[in-house]
Amino acid sequence: MTTSPPQPPQNPYPGHPGGYGPPPEQFPQYAQPQAQPAGPPQSYEQPPQPFQQAPNQPHQPTQPFPQPGSPYQQPGQHQQPMPQNVLQCRFCGAFPAEQATVRGHQGMIVVMRFLKLQGPFCKTCGIATVREMTAKSMLQGWWGIGSMIVNPITMLMNLEPWAKFRKLPDPAPGAPGRPMDPGKPLFRRPAVLMLLLPIALITAIVVINLSTTTASEAEVGACVVNKGTAVSPNVEVVDCASSEAEYKVVGKLDGTVDDSRCDQFPGYEAAYTSEVGSQKYTLCLGPI
Numbered sequence: 023m024t025t026s027p028p029q030p031p032q033n034p035y036p037g038h039p040g041g042y043g044p045p046p047e048q049f050p051q052y053a054q055p056q057a058q059p060a061g062p063p064q065s066y067e068q069p070p071q072p073f074q075q076a077p078n079q080p081h082q083p084t085q086p087f088p089q090p091g092s093p094y095q096q097p098g099q100h101q102q103p104m105p106q107n108v109l110q111c112r113f114c115g116a117f118p119a120e121q122a123t124v125r126g127h128q129g130m131i132v133v134m135r136f137l138k139l140q141g142p143f144c145k146t147c148g149i150a151t152v153r154e155m156t157a158k159s160m161l162q163g164w165w166g167i168g169s170m171i172v173n174p175i176t177m178l179m180n181l182e183p184w185a186k187f188r189k190l191p192d193p194a195p196g197a198p199g200r201p202m203d204p205g206k207p208l209f210r211r212p213a214v215l216m217l218l219l220p221i222a223l224i225t226a227i228v229v230i231n232l233s234t235t236t237a238s239e240a241e242v243g244a245c246v247v248n249k250g251t252a253v254s255p256n257v258e259v260v261d262c263a264s265s266e267a268e269y270k271v272v273g274k275l276d277g278t279v280d281d282s283r284c285d286q287f288p289g290y291e292a293a294y295t296s297e298v299g300s301q302k303y304t305l306c307l308g309p310i
């Protein structure tokens with residue numbers, strides 16, 4: 023008598039881009055579809071009797087993983103009754119499943135990568151994929167100017183499939199493969215702290231801008247330093263007591279870049295003129 027142990031489903035899908043999808047160590051059948059040993063799978067429990075073939079039936083070779091929508095039933099096998107035309111999870115074969123696209127984003131300073139993984143997903147695999155790809159986007163999605171804008175949108179777009187998956191009933195038992203491990207909810211993962219990164223960055227820019235008084239705000243009596251060059255000056259206001267201070271503003275002329283009018287101010291040595299659009303002014307500078 024020849025009995026055939028149940029074979030794990032062959033994965034018809036190649037590896038996922040960017041390392042997304044089920045972790046290889048946990049789902050060897052996804053990572054190395056060619057290297058699958060012929061023995062019984064160790065990663066999930068074998069359903070008992072229903073998989074046994076009748077003794078007089080010839081040995082059936084491993085059946086290819088059924089296409090979504092086709093009933094997962096072979097002659098002589100009476101496992102979980104499978105309704106017709108029901109979507110099956112692409113990853114574990116369970117049903118019900120929902121068609122959805124889960125997205126991720128990687129920013130790499132100059133280039134960026136848009137990642138997506140298409141279903142159908144069962145509830146467990148769907149939630150696992152949303153969590154995994156969103157967590158990775160939280161870590162890897164910020165690194166670039168464009169990515170800063172694209173990444174939050176990408177993560178928000180995962181809300182829709184996530185809501186779909188949550189509404190699905192739990193996968194029916196007896197699926198050919200084991201569903202993914204959903205892991206911890208996102209807000210309990212360290213990656214969620216990376217959501218603070220853009221907030222921290224914006225705060226830093228605002229604080230730096232507020233703490234730097236530009237030349238246009240310089241008043242008479244203030245001290246300034248030129249952090250640029252003579253040709254391309256970058257004049258900032260500094261504390262007169264600081265060693266950085268180079269000049270004291272002895273006079274300020276609004277609406278003009280004619281520095282000859284600085285002569286009226288005693289102690290005048292140098293001038294700084296600025297013209298941005300229609301905004302013109304001249305700082306007349308003297309020694310400290």
Ligand SMILES: [Zn+2]
Nearest residue numbers: 111114144147
């Ligand atoms: Zn699944």
